[in-house]
Amino acid sequence: MLVLTRKLGEKINIGDSIQIQVIDVRGKQVRLGIIAPPNLVIHRQEIFDRIKQENMDAAKELLAGDIRDLGLLINKNNKNDEKPEK
């Protein structure tokens, strides 16, 4: 991994089309500004990891959970919503 030190406001260029700027540093938080082509997807790593884990958990729980009762409950509830209460 390439490790660099940058001061507030300084930038890094990656190739011709990606620019990263240090916008703000407060304690342990660093705000970064990123300019990149729109077809490049930028993720926060922890969200990516969370979704991965959630997918795996959801696949596992499908085998154990009771999908019918849950479906019934939602359908029943949505039907109730259609009827205005008097």
Add this chain to the structure above:
Amino acid sequence: MKFETLRYGEIQVQPEDIYTFPEGLLGFPNCVHYTFVNEEGISPFKILQSLDSSSLAFAVIDPLVVKPKYHFQLTKEDISIIHAADVDTISVYCIVNLARNIKDATINLQGPLVINKLNRLGHQFVLFDDEYSVNEKLLSAEMLQRSVPEILKNAKSTAESSEKNKVG
């Protein structure tokens, strides 16, 4: 075409019912082919069954059924991933985590599945901001208040339903 599945045994799937997620779903990069199974009695859910791994399947739902205000933005570049030119041709599903107790079921609103209905290409998007989470409660507090005691009365589970007394 015939596929072996854990949930349904051998199933017959027409080519026009096969959906391709070229990058797989997150955590399952090698599972790219899926089909939707309208399993009886599970509406409004559908089962997204992997055709590459017999044991892999997800419960999915149109998120607007349970979260009518759910929304997120897709740019032209985003939908070009599934070769869509227009949002009119896409449909959105979210994966549901059923949990052991239906009260704890969650829906992943931060990683929606977006499908181009015209070519059946799909992609799991990762929403950048934290407006939605990967495990929002599927049932709102009011829904639980209104419906759970009744449903739990019918449910066969015993230990887990003990809380119904509290709700009622």
